[in-house]
Amino acid sequence: MAKRALQALSLTKHSGDIFDAPDHTVLIHACNTQGKWGAGIAIPFKDAYPDAFNTYHEHCLSDPVQTGTCLLIEPCGPSKHWIACLFTSAKHGRGKDKPDEILENTRRAVEDLLEKVKEAEGKGEMVGSLRMCKINSGKFGVEWERTEMVLKEVEVKEGHRGVVEVWDREGDFS
Numbered sequence: 514m515a516k517r518a519l520q521a522l523s524l525t526k527h528s529g530d531i532f533d534a535p536d537h538t539v540l541i542h543a544c545n546t547q548g549k550w551g552a553g554i555a556i557p558f559k560d561a562y563p564d565a566f567n568t569y570h571e572h573c574l575s576d577p578v579q580t581g582t583c584l585l586i587e588p589c590g591p592s593k594h595w596i597a598c599l600f601t602s603a604k605h606g607r608g609k610d611k612p613d614e615i616l617e618n619t620r621r622a623v624e625d626l627l628e629k630v631k632e633a634e635g636k637g638e639m640v641g642s643l644r645m646c647k648i649n650s651g652k653f654g655v656e657w658e659r660t661e662m663v664l665k666e667v668e669v670k671e672g673h674r675g676v677v678e679v680w681d682r683e684g685d686f687s
């Protein structure tokens with residue numbers, strides 16, 4: 514029998530505030546592995562989800578975290594939002610990984626995210642839609658178009674979510 518072709522990930526684009534999301538939405542951002550949410554969209558994440566920041570921080574300090582992985586943090590606080598940290602660069606600031614490395618880490622981290630979402634759903638957890646900002650396009654300095662190309666090449670395996678929403682405050686996807 515012919516093998517079923519694997520589907521590629523679909524992106525939908527949305528203009529507005531990523532944080533203004535229904536309960537159980539998964540909010541996704543790109544992180545360094547140093548345990549710091551010190552700039553860019555990481556600051557509002559830290560302000561709105563201090564418990565998630567503590568979980569991320571401890572995860573980074575307790576084990577050397579590999580890039581290309583994802584930490585999916587269970588809903589905490591009244592918002593019931595899941596927080597997904599994609600480890601797309603080891604360091605931040607001047608020491609950040611090179612764009613090609615960030616892109617390869619992104620591909621693997623998103624695959625890891627899709628698997629972790631599947632596992633959570635398998636345990637009967639409520640997991641809403643997957644929402645990301647234009648990851649890597651700010652402090653990590655990688656053009657959004659390059660990250661978008663990589664995301665659209667991610668293979669959606671059996672039982673994995675096939676759609677990720679991308680949110681931008683200005684609706685700028687150029």
Ligand SMILES: Nc1ncnc2c1ncn2[C@@H]1O[C@H](COP(=O)(O)OP(=O)(O)OC[C@H]2O[C@H](OP(=O)(O)O)[C@H](O)[C@@H]2O)[C@@H](O)[C@H]1O
Pocket residue numbers: 542543544545549550551552553554555557604605606646647648649650651652653654655681682
């Ligand atoms: N307040 C806000 N509200 C809404 N949208 C906002 C926003 N601020 C920025 N954006 C947008 O969010 C997208 C991603 O841009 P970002 O620069 O955040 O993230 P990135 O993925 O390039 O880099 C990750 C590293 O940035 C941080 O800094 P540190 O390493 O701590 O220094 C982290 O900790 C990571 O390590 C761009 O579309 C920005 O327009």
